[in-house]
Amino acid sequence: MIGMTPLTPQEVVDRFRNTFGEGVEGTLIRERAEGMKKRPNYNLWITLRQELLKPAIQTLIDISFPHLAVISGVDIEDQIELVYTFSLYFGVKHGEYLVNLKIRVPKSDPRVPTISDLMPSAVFTEREKQEMLGIEVVGIPDPRRLFLPDDFPPGVYPWRKDEKGIPPSMIKNLWEAKRPKDRPAPPVPEKPEAPVCSVECHDPSEAPNETETEVKKE
């Protein structure tokens, strides 16, 4: 990096376009300026064909060793979109670009290669993607779960929006439990339940409790 003139955001995008040609499905340079002096900051978005992920990261490493922030994932109908977020040229005052490499993998074959051989820190976030999105990271050195407990049911992936997502039976609506009955009385009387009108309308028999209203009058 030292002694080399940093590429402009356009040049970074062009480097990808020239290297991968048709393999780059879309690019976007988003410039934003904040504060009074309105110095611009740049976010680059590069959408790639699935198999180009690792060559693309290698291209990024050849420009300057990037910092891998995180891999984000989104469930979009029959595909899963993965966003690999890197920062390029950190350490250069006002010169850092955020580079987002996007790939899409089909749900029918949700497999991506591990990038931990190129970026050793990726293992952590790859483990998270495996458990949260149900993708398979091929060649991951440590395939264990990361955040989810060991007794979490297999085949359920919290970030999925299809039938593999969290089923309603797993959702604990804590507000439904109300205040425990075996506790001392609260310092202030409880308020009567506010008339909530949600989509699934309440049964009239569950309307604000009479006794609670009386307590408030006292």
Place this chain on the structure above:
Amino acid sequence: MSGEAPVKKSSYTIPIGPIHPALKEPVMFTFQMNGEVVESVDFAPGQTHRGIEWMGMRRNPVQIVHLTDRICGICGVTHSICFARAVEQIMEIQVPERADYIRTIIAEMERIQSHLLWAGVAAHELGFDSLFYLAWRVREEAMDVIELITGNRVNYGIIQVGGVRRDIVEEQYPRIQQCLTYYRELMDKLLHVFLHDRTITMRCRDHGILTYEDAMKLCVVGPTARASGVKKDVRIDYPYCAYGDLSIDIVTPNLLMGEVRGDVYDRIVVRVLEIGQSIDIIQQCLDNIPSGPIIWEEKIAKLLLACKKAKGEAIGRHEAPRGEALHYVRMEGEEAPYAWKVKASSYSNLISWPVILRGEQIADIPIIVASIDPCLSCTDRVAVVNKEQQAILSKEELHRLSVEKTRRLQHD
């Protein structure tokens, strides 16, 4: 080290956790020990995964901003700034300049209190409790000013999508100025007590080393990265909020020490120097803060309507006291975001534990674990498993070991 003893000691395992003081998220450590020395470390985070992202995907952005306040107990403003900035990019709206400055002032106040909190905890881990009391006492000044500006000590609730919810008014300036003067006068003393103390130097110098190469490879962030000489600071690299207007530079330990060793001591150096840097940033902000509106749209209903129309994806970042925090948000023209991913700074830093703990002693575990992350609280239990035997070491016991080591070194 009486290394000539032919008896080969078999290694044993120490699990620490899952409730552990070093993190907001409790974590389960498994140490493979050989005698007193750590051979290898494994850890499992997520012992109290709250599913905040899942909750957020069922709420509107204005509700989420207040949810983000509660992601972290120390960085009350970090996640709100990240999330708000991401949503603002998707909506393609400009935050008023004054709001950018107020955000910066709060963020730096937060850095002062967070670093002081960490410094106190680090002193406590070394058994230096008088310094712990001192650090936490002087931290109150920053907390008082945060309360003055935002109305709250912990969950500030000052950020809103498109700006901030409270202005800094004329009468508040003298009080903020008084706070800055207080810390400015204190800086020399802080540097002196933390960096020229024999005990701290003995316990922290050359312990928990993270080399420059490892720091680059493992993509650590914040003071942990900078203490290893990696120049990475979102505030300087990537102009956002008011940071692009200020004259600031990346803090690395060589500024004060002339060299970078990447040990626990260097992490103290970076954090103490950053307190000074934050004072300077707040001063620059107060001197240059422009007048004008503080929010893009005051009426929540209008704001929500605009949020609802927004489509696209964006990433909002902020340099938290512990390093880069990042939020990925995707909106699809609905009330709730379609996707939301939170990357907190510790997420990037945890991965350095196995490297910095290897080869260290049990008594050094508390300070090294604490050295990457400023938040130690709660109580902990450590179970030492030795074949069939099992002894539960309490957090206090572990702490006692650490204190004893300090005493031992002092008497040597």
